[in-house]
Amino acid sequence: MQSNKDYFTLGATITIPDLENDVHAVCHKLRPVEPVSWIPATECWLITDRAMCIEVMRDAKTYTVDHPGFSTGQVVGPSMLSLDGKSHQAHRSPFERPFRKREVEQRFREPVGRFIAELIDGMLKNGEAELRRDFCGPIAVKTMIEALGMDEKPVHDVLKMYDTIVDAVTRVTAGEPVSAEGRAAFEALSDSxxxxxxxxxHTSLLASAAGAADGLTNDEIVSNAAVLLFGGIETTEGMIANALYHLFSHPEILEQVKVDQSLIPAVVEESLRMEPAASVVDRYTTVDVQLGDAMIPAGELVRISLVGANRDPETFPNPDKFDPTRPNLQSHVTWAQGPHVCLGLHLARLEAQQSLKQLLTRLPDLRLVDEEKARPTGLVFRKPQGLFVEFAPQQSR
Ligand code: HEM
Known part of the structure; x- marks a missing residue:
């Protein structure tokens, strides 16, 4: 098939800084005229129309993750993230039960609550904090350490392994071979x-999953555990930080939530819609395909803009308004859809809701000091550069 990339004149004008800093305006421009468009700056097809995004995410036969263009598999081995069809199901299904809502509530409500309380204890007397790095990130890491049963490992060591593996994946994406450091970090993770x-x-979520994973080798379970780390750290940090940003930048809603904490789940959900921490998901075409006006040959990268889908005015009237009273709050696609729908969504929601609840209870006068730095930005992962806050110092408990 001959592709028609030249046809997309609007897509040709989009730059990477536009996508990093002003993606919502870009999506509103593209959606009505080029709902799927060729973006030369990122060398991929970009979909911003919600219905089309969903169609693609649900059709793993035509749009797959099983492609050498995805570098994670080269560093951590095959896992649910890099497989489709029957083998995807074999890798994913052992993890489904322990990630169900009831199981997550039972296993994680107490420890997640405790991690959050300890982090707040640690900042009480300072009167100021940068919540993204000092609060949101550590909650995400501690929760994943708990899930993987690695509680004897210092947080610092786990983060170092994680950072090294992420760095190795980034380098492979840029065309370099898998680094020795990347291999060593993955081996260290396996050893732990x-x-x-x-x-x-059932000593940990990972042990429970492993118990149900008849057909998987230990190496394959470890690869999927590495993927849990990928899925559960950076996105969760961004999700909590973005929810705090939305709350602090809407003082009238903040006041309502302080009086009635039952509004917190709706606030988290609306924040997930407004700013999905993982803003895109990528697929490769397995065959030549026509999607809207686009003629896409087999083997090309198709990028689904979750950000674009979540602000599609067809489904969300007045899409740029932060409105936790929307009747269809949960219609966002922040967790993706189809076979790769986020496995950790109940755990992630629990972390975000508990974080807001405890922060507002214990630090009711918390206020943002730099709204511009707190505005979420980023090409793939979207979160504040920094969430600087102040509050009246208190004695530790
Ligand atoms: C406890 C935290 C989390 C864990 C353990 C987790 C885990 C995972 C895993 C294992 C997958 C791959 C599923 C598969 O391929 O079958 C996944 C997919 C996904 N997750 Fe999560 N996740 C977490 C939090 C989040 C958050 C906070 C977001 C966004 C705000 C998010 C967004 C996504 C998306 C968009 C996908 C689909 C990826 C794709 O289709 O290519 N996740 N998650």
Whole structure:
């Protein structure tokens, strides 16, 4: 098939800084005229129309993740993130039960609440904090350490392994071979996880999943555990930070929530719609396909803009308004849809809701000091550069 990339004259004008800093305006420009468009700056097809985004995410036969263009598999081995069809199901299904809402509530409500309380204890007397790095990030990391049963490992060591693996994946994406450091970090992660698998039973979410994973080798379970780390750290940090940003930048809603904390789930949901921390998901075409006006040959990168879908005015009237009273709050596609829908969504929601609840209860006078730095930006992962806040110092408990 001959592709018609030249046809997309609006897409040709979009730059990477536009996408990083002003993606909502870009999506509103593209959606009515080029709902799927060729973007030369990022060398991919970009979809901003919600219905089309959903169609593509649900059709794994035509739009797959199983492609060498995805570098994660080269560093951590095959996992649910890089497979489709039957093998995807084999890798994912052992994890589905322990990630169900009821199981997540039972296993994580207490420890997540405790991590949050300890982090707040640690900042009480300072009267100021940068919440993204000092609060949101650590909650995400501690929760994943708990899930993987690695509680004896210092947070710092886990983060170092994680950063090194992420760095190796980024380099492979840029065309470099897998680095020795990347291999060593993945081996270190394996070494820390094998005893967890040996302990077995229901001692951790990972051990529970491993117990149900008849057809998977230990190496394959470890690869999926690495993917849980990828899925559960950066996005969760962004999700909590974005929710705090939306709350602090809407003082009237903040006051309502302080009086009635039952509004918190709706605030989190609306924040997830407005600014999905993972703003795009990528697929490769397996065959030549026509999508809208686009003629897409097999093997090309198609990028689904979750940000674009979530502000499609067809589904969300007045889409740029932060409105937690919307009747269809949960119609956002922030967790993706189809076979790769986020596995951790109940755990992520629990973390965000508990974070807001405890912060507002214990630091009711919390206020943002730099709204511009707090505005979420980023090409793939969207979050504040920094969430600087002040509050009246208190004695630790
Ligand atoms: C506890 C935290 C989380 C965990 C453990 C987690 C885990 C995962 C896993 C394992 C997958 C891959 C599923 C598969 O391929 O079958 C996934 C997919 C996904 N997750 Fe999460 N996640 C978490 C939080 C989040 C957050 C906070 C967001 C966004 C705000 C998010 C957005 C997504 C998206 C968009 C996908 C689909 C990726 C794709 O289709 O290519 N996740 N998640």
């Amino acid at each position: 996880l094998l005893p967890v698998l040996k302990r077995g039973g």
